[in-house]
Amino acid sequence: MDIDFVNLTIENLVNEHLCCIIRSKKPHPGIDAKKQWLSDRLKEGHVFRKLNAKATVFIEYAPLETAWVPITGDNYYYLYCLWATGSHKGKGYGKLLMEYCLADAKEKGKSGVCMLGAKKQKSFLSDQSFAKKFGFEVVDTTDNGYELLALSFDGTTPKFAQNAKKEEIESQELTIYYDIQCPFVYQNMETIKQYCETNDVPVSFIHVDTLQKAKELPCVFNNWGVFYKGSFETVNLLDIPYLKRILKK
Template sequence: MKFKRVTLDNLASEHICCALTDKKGETCVASKKAWLSQRLGEGLVFDKLDVRGKVFIEYIPAEKAWCPITANHYMFINCFWVSGQYKGQGYANLLLERCLADAKAKGKQGLVVLSSEKKMPFLSDPKYLKYKGFQIADQAPPYYELLYLPFSPQASVPQFKACVKNGPIDEEGWVVYYTNQCPHTEKYVPLLIDHLKSKKLAGKAVKIETRDQAQKAPNPFTTYALFYNGQFITNEILTEKSFDKLFTKLNPR
């Protein structure tokens, strides 16, 4: 099978791998494609296997990343996903090799990626990345790890910005920060806010719409971060059912 690069010329017609399949999915995918169309002009690369499946890597110069980090002259892996029937066939290795070669050709110091102490939903697998040579550059509570793969011993070490290490935010009730980096957020964030209202729970959504806002966000995973009474709760994009399970866990009778 061949790999394909998503460009401004084929973005409108190309399957972007993490597309939703229900009727609301069309709007959600459009939101992701609109976000991508702006980032492609800033150096973002979206490489995928030429199939309708989740086999892709998405990366961008770290100075343009929607993540509160300092990683000058690095390439930031924004999303890296191989799933379903395509697992175990070497596609992850091939995608990472393409990213490595591109970053070196563009004169970068190395690769950097947001991960976690153990595998978490929507975050790159730390076990795989460390097996491929990535090291811990920095950490942020409660479980985030900034992993990097330098191309030389002289390469600088990336860091999280102070805004993600400051602890609780000054907000009451349920607050979700999100962007359109993932098509799922445009569907599930409004559903969550409506669900909170139906349960008479205080809640609001804060949409991050610029890179500057993302660089100042209170959580490293700007795609989706849910807080309750100032405390970070999860980066997992929740359905109404999964929220109810979480709520019961946090409020046992």
């Protein structure tokens, strides 16, 4: 299959779109923030590979040691995102992207590839049933149903950091940990802020702006983590109906 893919680099980052939110004319704070974040991550071996078209078809992964997630392990890749949506779904692009990641990991002598999943598929996490077709297996779990999936090449396995299994904080108000990796984060924050201001709901947003902060988080994390009444709720971005369900607890 002769498919044209492109990897983002420091040189082409300014001119390439990011797949999730494709805009060519209007500035977008989420895109600008993600590109700034990527400009530093690419130097660390972070990979963003996409179909060379105006489409949401891409994979994003990084060395686990520098991946902004509370997962520990030696010599692994962490797979943040793998998406092929809309009219481009079902054409084999996801398979090609996953095969690229696995081949890259083997070429670089990695011990394997891991990703965040859940017993029940979450909307903002890559399709774990798809990953399992390549041999990914559950290697660690949390009490509230999140799973760490891994494809090991040498028998070693990563695990959730112990702090990620805590799933509790002292604050009782709505608390959201976030980083700027996902272009949708900014607009989701604005939606939540407006609702909370209108309805007098206290809310705190905690910017995870360093690798150390990400590794020390008290919950699983892919770029977003929500707590309410001291308990961890979800890694999903929130629409208003979902937010209302949380606030009723």
